[in-house]
Amino acid sequence: MSATLIQHQAAFASALRRLWATPLNTLLSLLAIGIVLTLPAFGYVLLDNLRDLGRNTSGVQEISLFMSLDAGKREVGEIENRLKQVTNARWRFVPKEEALKRIEASEGMAEIVASLPRNPLPDAFVIEPENSKPEALEVLRKELAGWPKVEHVQLDSAWIKRFDAFLRLGKLALTLLAGLFGAGLVAVTFNTIRLQVMAHAAEIEVAKMIGATNFFIKRPFLYYGALQGTLGGLLAAALTLIGLSLLAGPVAELAALYGGNFALRAPGPGEIAVLCGIGAGLGWLGAQLSVSLSLRKFD
Amino acid sequence: MIVASNLTKRYSGGYEALRDISFEISAGQMVFISGHSGAGKTTLVKLISTVERPTSGSLVVNGQNLTALGRNALPYVRRNLGMIFQDQKLLFDRNALDNVMLPLEIAGLPRKDAIRRAQAALDKVGLLAREKALPVTLSGGEQQRLAIARAVVNRPTILIADEPTGNLDAASASDILDIFTDFHRVGVTVVVATHDQSWIDRHPEHVIRLSRGSQQ
Numbered sequence: 001m002s003a004t005l006i007q008h009q010a011a012f013a014s015a016l017r018r019l020w021a022t023p024l025n026t027l028l029s030l031l032a033i034g035i036v037l038t039l040p041a042f043g044y045v046l047l048d049n050l051r052d053l054g055r056n057t058s059g060v061q062e063i064s065l066f067m068s069l070d071a072g073k074r075e076v077g078e079i080e081n082r083l084k085q086v087t088n089a090r091w092r093f094v095p096k097e098e099a100l101k102r103i104e105a106s107e108g109m110a111e112i113v114a115s116l117p118r119n120p121l122p123d124a125f126v127i128e129p130e131n132s133k134p135e136a137l138e139v140l141r142k143e144l145a146g147w148p149k150v151e152h153v154q155l156d157s158a159w160i161k162r163f164d165a166f167l168r169l170g171k172l173a174l175t176l177l178a179g180l181f182g183a184g185l186v187a188v189t190f191n192t193i194r195l196q197v198m199a200h201a202a203e204i205e206v207a208k209m210i211g212a213t214n215f216f217i218k219r220p221f222l223y224y225g226a227l228q229g230t231l232g233g234l235l236a237a238a239l240t241l242i243g244l245s246l247l248a249g250p251v252a253e254l255a256a257l258y259g260g261n262f263a264l265r266a267p268g269p270g271e272i273a274v275l276c277g278i279g280a281g282l283g284w285l286g287a288q289l290s291v292s293l294s295l296r297k298f299d
Numbered sequence: 300m301i302v303a304s305n306l307t308k309r310y311s312g313g314y315e316a317l318r319d320i321s322f323e324i325s326a327g328q329m330v331f332i333s334g335h336s337g338a339g340k341t342t343l344v345k346l347i348s349t350v351e352r353p354t355s356g357s358l359v360v361n362g363q364n365l366t367a368l369g370r371n372a373l374p375y376v377r378r379n380l381g382m383i384f385q386d387q388k389l390l391f392d393r394n395a396l397d398n399v400m401l402p403l404e405i406a407g408l409p410r411k412d413a414i415r416r417a418q419a420a421l422d423k424v425g426l427l428a429r430e431k432a433l434p435v436t437l438s439g440g441e442q443q444r445l446a447i448a449r450a451v452v453n454r455p456t457i458l459i460a461d462e463p464t465g466n467l468d469a470a471s472a473s474d475i476l477d478i479f480t481d482f483h484r485v486g487v488t489v490v491v492a493t494h495d496q497s498w499i500d501r502h503p504e505h506v507i508r509l510s511r512g513s514q515q
Contacts, residue, residue, distance in 0.1 A: 002407075003406065003407025003408070004407065006407045006408070006409055006410075007404075007407045010404055010410075202388075202390060202391075203390055203392075205388070206388045206390060206401065207401065207405060208374075209348075209350060209377065209382060209384070209388070210377055210378070210382055210401065210402050210405065210449075210450075211374045211375065211376075211377035211378035211380075211402065211405055211406075212374060212405045213371075213374045216374075216405055299370075
């Protein structure tokens with residue numbers, strides 16, 4: 001084994017020992033880092049779930065095309081022909097009689113329908129384009145609106161747009177929050193490492209005098225920062241999972257009330273690893289800044 | 300082995316600790332730096348051990364011109380010197396064996412080999428039985444011997460000690476001198492700064508006498 005590898009191994013073991021030597025301090029630092037990481041992580045998971053929800057809810061990608069009331073079979077046939085030319089879209093025809101029947105079937109509506117002198121509903125088409133991007137839907141809507149005897153084309157995506165804008169806003173807010181909290185993590189690590197350097201001042205002084213390089217002295221502190229960040233990331237993942245499991249019941253209830261079956265998706269091992277990686281990276285950065293600054297005093 | 304020419308050390312504020320010092324120490328010699336306190340002994344030791352740099356003049360140790368070396372090269376120079384400090388600088392939060400192992404950890408020796416060598420060094424200064432003892436439980440003489448074990452564990456070619464018997468009774472001081480003499484016998488260059496006249500009387504062959512920063 002090379003000397004460098006041995007030194008890395010020793011530095012890692014020393015970092016672990018230092019974490020273990022002051023359990024209360026370590027616990028408090030981990031709690032601070034864990035909470036700092038939990039908020040953006042939780043926000044990310046919620047936003048991710050909302051995006052899934054927006055993508056999967058049926059009806060989202062539908063365009064409703066209403067014929068004018070005086071349109072006859074011929075005009076309907078013309079629209080059907082034109083729709084056949086539109087690729088990448090599924091569609092079905094809803095005759096006015098069927099629409100009326102459906103309303104009749106709704107609770108409390110039968111009497112109202114019975115009191116109507118004639119069917120006030122138009123023939124309609126429901127179109128589901130494969131490309132559900134808001135911009136693409138808007139283009140299609142404009143095209144359909146120009147077809148003959150088409151009274152109204154309703155894009156059921158107005159709320160998709162709003163939802164999309166909301167998601168983008170959420171993402172931006174989350175990014176800002178994550179940046180802020182990341183800086184917080186660096187600051188927490190900076191401070192714990194500064195205290196660590198002070199606690200090991202005698203050792204650092206002696207080590208330098210008998211031939212330790214700056215890198216040798218820095219190494220355990222860098223591992224300390226990275227380890228603390230990793231453990232903080234794990235703690236944040238645990239807190240997020242606990243939070244999600246607490247939300248799971250109410251969310252399922254709410255989804256059931258809306259007739260859906262939506263379940264919150266928990267972060268997978270990959271995402272947890274990324275969270276720990278971010279914690280490790282920021283912890284390492286805080287340690288690097290702190291120990292470089294503190295070591296100047298020993299020169 | 301150590302060649303100094305016209306060494307001067309002036310501290311900020313204008314205080315001149317050493318003035319125009321020149322000497323040559325050849326390999327395997329045992330040399331004393333003598334003088335009253337304030338004569339500049341500690342400053343000279345600090346210059347040789349690269350803890351401080353001379354204001355002017357040149358200093359060659361082990362064939363390396365210390366005045367021309369960059370800051371990054373200093374750690375590697377220090378590893379070839381066995382340093383025994385005036386205040387010993389033992390680490391009080393670890394036991395005797397771990398104190399002696401520190402230079403070997405710095406060198407990146409595998410732990411098993413490091414333990415074996417540290418134990419051999421402790422044996423050489425008569426402390427093997429106390430390898431698990433914390434420094435605070437050792438007597439003054441034992442602490443000084445522990446500091447020597449740490450200085451020699453890396454098998455340096457030069458051993459430098461600054462007032463190694465400062466706070467010791469005559470018997471313990473004599474033990475320490477015997478240990479240095481043993482290292483000198485096996486070919487290690489030994490440089491000892493001391494105000495202890497009895498040592499100088501026992502080895503008068505090579506003494507660098509300092510008085511108020513000047514060579515006598």
